[in-house]
Amino acid sequence: MMSARKVTPSKRAAPLPPRSRSLWIATAPGPSYAPLRGDLAVDVAIVGSGITGITAAGILKDAGLTVAVLDAGRIARGVTGHTTAHLTEVVDHPFGQLIETFGVDGARLALQSTRAAVEHIAATVRRLKLSCDFERVAGYSYAESRDGLTALREELEAARTIGLSVDLVKDVPLPFETEGGLRFADQAQFHVRRYLLPQAARIPGGGCHVFEDTLALEVKDGQPCRVSTARGTITARDVLLATHAPLGNKTVQTKVAQYRSYVLGCRVARPAPVGLFWDDEDPYHYIRSQPTSRGDVVIVGGEDHKVGQEVDTEARYEALLGYARERFDVRSVEYRWSAQTLEPVDGLPYIGRDTGAGHVYVATGFSGTGLTFGTVSALVLADAVLGRPNPWAELYDAGRLKPAKSVGKFLKENVDFPTYLVRDRLKKPKGSIADVPRGGGRVLLVDGERIAVSRNDAGTPSAVSAVCTHMGCLVRWNGAERSWDCPCHGSRFDAAGHVLDGPASHNLEPRPVPGRKPRRTR
Numbered sequence: 164m165m166s167a168r169k170v171t172p173s174k175r176a177a178p179l180p181p182r183s184r185s186l187w188i189a190t191a192p193g194p195s196y197a198p199l200r201g202d203l204a205v206d207v208a209i210v211g212s213g214i215t216g217i218t219a220a221g222i223l224k225d226a227g228l229t230v231a232v233l234d235a236g237r238i239a240r241g242v243t244g245h246t247t248a249h250l251t252e253v254v255d256h257p258f259g260q261l262i263e264t265f266g267v268d269g270a271r272l273a274l275q276s277t278r279a280a281v282e283h284i285a286a287t288v289r290r291l292k293l294s295c296d297f298e299r300v301a302g303y304s305y306a307e308s309r310d311g312l313t314a315l316r317e318e319l320e321a322a323r324t325i326g327l328s329v330d331l332v333k334d335v336p337l338p339f340e341t342e343g344g345l346r347f348a349d350q351a352q353f354h355v356r357r358y359l360l361p362q363a364a365r366i367p368g369g370g371c372h373v374f375e376d377t378l379a380l381e382v383k384d385g386q387p388c389r390v391s392t393a394r395g396t397i398t399a400r401d402v403l404l405a406t407h408a409p410l411g412n413k414t415v416q417t418k419v420a421q422y423r424s425y426v427l428g429c430r431v432a433r434p435a436p437v438g439l440f441w442d443d444e445d446p447y448h449y450i451r452s453q454p455t456s457r458g459d460v461v462i463v464g465g466e467d468h469k470v471g472q473e474v475d476t477e478a479r480y481e482a483l484l485g486y487a488r489e490r491f492d493v494r495s496v497e498y499r500w501s502a503q504t505l506e507p508v509d510g511l512p513y514i515g516r517d518t519g520a521g522h523v524y525v526a527t528g529f530s531g532t533g534l535t536f537g538t539v540s541a542l543v544l545a546d547a548v549l550g551r552p553n554p555w556a557e558l559y560d561a562g563r564l565k566p567a568k569s570v571g572k573f574l575k576e577n578v579d580f581p582t583y584l585v586r587d588r589l590k591k592p593k594g595s596i597a598d599v600p601r602g603g604g605r606v607l608l609v610d611g612e613r614i615a616v617s618r619n620d621a622g623t624p625s626a627v628s629a630v631c632t633h634m635g636c637l638v639r640w641n642g643a644e645r646s647w648d649c650p651c652h653g654s655r656f657d658a659a660g661h662v663l664d665g666p667a668s669h670n671l672e673p674r675p676v677p678g679r680k681p682r683r684t685r
Contacts, residue, residue, distance in 0.1 A: 178496070179427075179480050183644055185500040186428045186462070188244050190455060191356040194364070196238060198376040199394040205229040205370065207548055208390045208397045210379045211405035213243030214534050215526050217359050218283075218541035219403055220366050220373075226549055229370035231397050232363075233390070235378040235662055239359045242407045242664070245502035246533055247426055247464050249439050249451060250284060250351035251302050252277040255531035256510035258321035264509050269558055270325040273511055276555040280538035281351055288358065295357035296454055302439040305335045305344030311443040312342040319345055337440060337450070338433050339490040350439050352451055355534060378661075380668055382410065384520040401548045402523045405540070408505065408653065408665035409527045415513050415561055419505040419528045421653025421664070425479045425643075426464040428453075428498030431491045435459035441531075448486060449531070460497065463487045470503065470664075471650030476643035501644055503653065503664050506530055514540045514559035515547065524548070525561050596624060596677045604640030604647065604658065609677045613637060615647050616677065617658045626674040627660035633667035647671065 207223055209216045212234035220230045234241070252274055254261065261270045288297045306312045315331065322329045328348055335344040366373050381391040387398040409415040435452035442448050448465035463486065466479040473479065480499055487493055507513060507528030517523040524547060526540035539555065546553040592608045596616055599605050604617035606629045613629040615638055627647070629637050636651035646663055647656040655664040660671030 179484060180496060180499050183500045184498050185245050186460060186498040187356045188240055191360060193360045196373045196375040199233060199374040199392055201395045203231060204398045205231045206399060207401045208399035209403045209405055212238045213241055214359060214537035215540045216405035217363050218538055219545050221362050222545040223548060224366060224371050231372040232366060233374040233377040233379060237375050238363050239356050242503050243355060245500050246355055247449060247451060247462050248352055248355045248534060250281050250534055251439055251532060252281055253302055253347055258318050261510055262321055267325060272555055272558045274325055274327060276539045277535050280535045283538055293358055293361055295354045297353040299349055299351050300438045302347040302350035303335050303344045304441055306342045306443050309342055314443060315345050336438060337436050382523060384523045388522050400522060403544050404525045406665050409525055410665050410668055415525060415527060418508050421470045422467045422504045422506060423470050423501050424464055424467045424504050425483050425501045426462060427483055427487055427496050428460045428462055429487055429493045430495045430497060431461050432494055433492055435461050461491060470653035471639050471648035476641050480643055504531055512536050512559055513561040514543045515556060515561040518562055607677060614674050624676045625658055626676045627671040628674055631667060632669040632671060
């Protein structure tokens with residue numbers, strides 16, 4: 164075990180930054196792309212420009228197909244731009260449970276696919292000569308308690324059963340005391356936007372396109388398929404929904420649960436740890452470091468909770484800072500951000516043909532290893548579009564349901580919708596617009612309608628309907644991210660009501676600010 168003791172918090176440690184800022188976006192802002200202007204026809208339309216969408220688009224263009232990638236916001240600024248950029252073959256699900264649900268052969272296939280994803284990224288970095296800080300490192304699942312170490316010993320046997328190269332080690336290279344951990348060799352890390360932005364730049368041309376600020380409102384399967392937006396309609400032979408959350412698919416969405424995870428980017432006094440690290444706590448924590456032009460930043464994440472079900476989201480950042488300061492000599496916190504994770508009920512993502520569709524494909528439920536499974540998804544879906552066999556397609560079939568193994572979690576996760584839909588509507592909101600502070604938001608009852616009212620830092624109020632456009636639940640204010648979050652299925656909207664995270668595909672409807680007289684028009 165490590166001889167170091169837990170670090171006494173430094174009196175010089177800086178407070179949390181006032182607003183969220185992703186390290187990846189701040190250090191690689193990237194170019195802008197124009198929105199869609201009018202109707203368009205291509206071979207494949209890809210909704211979503213994270214690692215799944217950009218990777219698949221590159222594969223399909225190289226195969227000679229025309230593609231159009233569209234995003235409601237900016238390229239790689241959604242979930243992909245708010246990851247911690249771990250690249251690991253280790254799935255975010257206990258190996259023993261993975262074997263119990265999918266069998267030894269299924270679990271081996273899953274690990275085969277995640278290893279292939281890491282190697283695909285490595286090969287892409289070499290082929291395109293990308294300067295994205297790609298580095299091979301070891302991964303460590305560590306425990307700070309003896310009970311945790313016992314659980315890791317059980318995982319060791321299961322991991323070896325399915326062919327993982329893993330060792331139980333006493334010394335975990337962290338600057339605080341642990342009981343030991345599992346060491347997984349040959350994992351990796353990188354700067355995700357410096358990996359993706361050059362690939363996105365290769366897509367336009369030859370009948371291919373990238374569109375930003377283009378929200379997909381509706382996707383219709385057919386021959387051809389149609390992707391409707393407020394800016395025009397894209398017709399395509401096939402559509403890939405690389406939107407992280409399952410856009411418009413009410414069957415798949417019942418098999419995933421949306422969580423919010425929090426991240427800090429810290430400067431520390433000691434040398435930053437080398438490797439990927441994750442503990443066995445609930446909620447668990449994860450650690451890695453990232454080189455920058457001003458030195459290494461230690462990235463610490465965790466404090467997960469279901470979207471829309473945490474009253475004080477700012478407290479999650481504070482708790483994470485407390486965790487970091489107990490274990491590192493934190494001198495400053497320069498970045499903080501949060502991200503969405505989708506937890507599948509049976510432990511593996513859903514990738515493949517959309518339920519009941521012929522030419523629409525989905526990819527969702529990546530859990531805490533989104534960059535690995537996002538790449539797996541791109542490989543599986545590209546093969547499906549190109550009519551090529553894929554060894555993992557059956558394992559990840561989007562229509563699967565393993566009731567004997569996952570029915571309990573399935574029922575637990577889906578109780579949120581009826582619970583919050585009914586309970587929140589029975590509550591009568593109290594207060595008035597005067598009770599909404601700067602930087603805050605509240606749901607108010609105005610003339611019998613629930614209105615979501617927020618104020619910016621200058622004190623200017625804005626108002627939108629409080630009814631989520633997905634399935635009618637009432638949104639709640641997320642103070643840390645200044646967003647309106649739905650507790651039923653995890654949709655998120657900015658203060659002005661624009662969609663940030665699905666499954667909602669329509670913005671919250673604007674409403675007059677309570678008490679403000681509407682402007683006269685001539």
